[in-house]
Amino acid sequence: MDWDKLRIFHAVADAGSLTHAGDSLHLSQSAVSRQIRALEESLNTTLFHRHARGLILTEQGELLFEATRAMNKRLEAAAARIRDSEEEVFGELKVTTTLAFGTLWLAPRLTKLYERYPDLKIDLMLEERVLDLPMREADVAIRMKEPSQADLIRKKLMGIRIGLYASRAYLDRSPPIATVADIAHHRVITQGPSSPQVTAGASLAQQLLGHEPQSLLTINNYFGVLQATLSDLGVGVIPDYITEDFPSLVRVLPDVESVEVPVFLAYPEELRQSKRVTAFRDFVQEEVIAHRRRIRDAA
Template sequence: MDWDRLKTFYHVATAGSISRAMDTIHLSQSAITRQIQSLEHSLKTKLFKRHTKGITLTEQGSYLFEETEKIFADLNSIEKKIVEYKSVPTGNLSINTTVAFGSMWLSPRINEFIHEYPEINLKLNYSEDEQDMLRQDYDIGLWMRKPRHLDLVSKHIATIKYHIYGSANYINEMGMPLRRSELNSHRLITYGIGKPSPLSDTNWILKTGVKKNQKNRRPHITINNLYGLLVAVETGAGLAALPDYMAQHKAHLVKVLPDIEGPSYDVHMVYHENLKGSLKLIAFRDFLMNKISQWRF
């Protein structure tokens, strides 16, 4: 089987279209088409179904893609281990985590990491879709739940707790609630429709302190991501339940009803089995655990 044709097939199948694959493998559309046709001819089977809106894999194509993925994963692992024969952690390290945790916790600390390990090149991907790590072959995921994939290694690194927060200006305007029932007279901001939250009860602020025979509170604003909630709270739009790490260094934010602790969730460092022993992974893990040990929530 021709290796170049197999590589072309892999990139087209990964991209989901010939036009998108062109950006990755830098071949013309006609050259890619010829290579796919030659591969299909040599295998005596169709690998793609052609549609007006694009292409999809046939049953034989899906099987070949699964096997080819394993080959590429092995090759990437070999390449990474060869590069890391040096005693100093070096090379590319890609990390996938959520938008909120990445933007508000990881990014402010990355400068320290690159100063400590200048030969590691970082690629950070902030997304609410954990499947990005599997599809795009990221080295490390900082996930808000334990992975269900058996080929991923998971290490618990932190537990994130939630409290209710408001801005100092909002509290001066509306007053500080001293009891849960007083939340009824405040503007509440909650998580809206969007990607699933790691919390089992995302909008617990609407029901805390509400009696069984009473209706839950209604939100004044709903926003579909945590960073948006934070900004709304900072500008005085109302009160919201936020993870403590987002408010840690926000001097103008006030913890409301501090004795009321909302649901919590665990953060896991997730990586592929074949990266065990990787110097750059160990470097990032140790750095991460050191920073997490300094949390004061």
């Protein structure tokens, strides 16, 4: 099978348009169309349904696109390994983690990493969905549980716990909180039951709701829970890795907290020798050690 025709097919399938694919390939629309027709003739099948709004893959086209997509991922991985044979740390690194951890813990610390490696380009993808590292949807993942995918190198970074916090202004104007039963006189701010979250956080929230709080505010991510808590709205259910950077928050009922939640860094086995991955991994580990030291010194 002609590799060049497969490359053109992949671009057309990805763009859904002969014109857009031609632009990305620096080819005319007619040249792209000829290559697609030739590929269809060689396979004796139709790869696209053509209509006024663009192109839609046929069932056979979907099968071929799945294959070219996998090939493209493998080629990207090979290119990354070749580039990583250089001594300098440079190029793109795709990092995925949760919205809260990426926004509130990782992103504020990246200044130090860029100062050390100014030619590094980080694509930070913040979402709760677990991306497929072996298929190179991302190069590195930081997650709140041990990854289950095969062929991954895993490193436990730290353990976190989810507890109760409130602003001083809220506590000053509200009834005292001496026991968990006193939550009945307060507003609880937590992630909603349908929001993606670790089991430990959901269990703690359910425990609090069992005491029938006076009011409830649910938000679908911890960034929102933090902002509402800082705005004096109530008692927030927040992971402890967030609160270090917000000293105005007051810990409420220190004995009421979740079980430990492990935080793992993972990357594909094939990137073991990647200098970009190594540089990022070492940087995050240094920041975790500094984070633990500050918590210990503040205790």
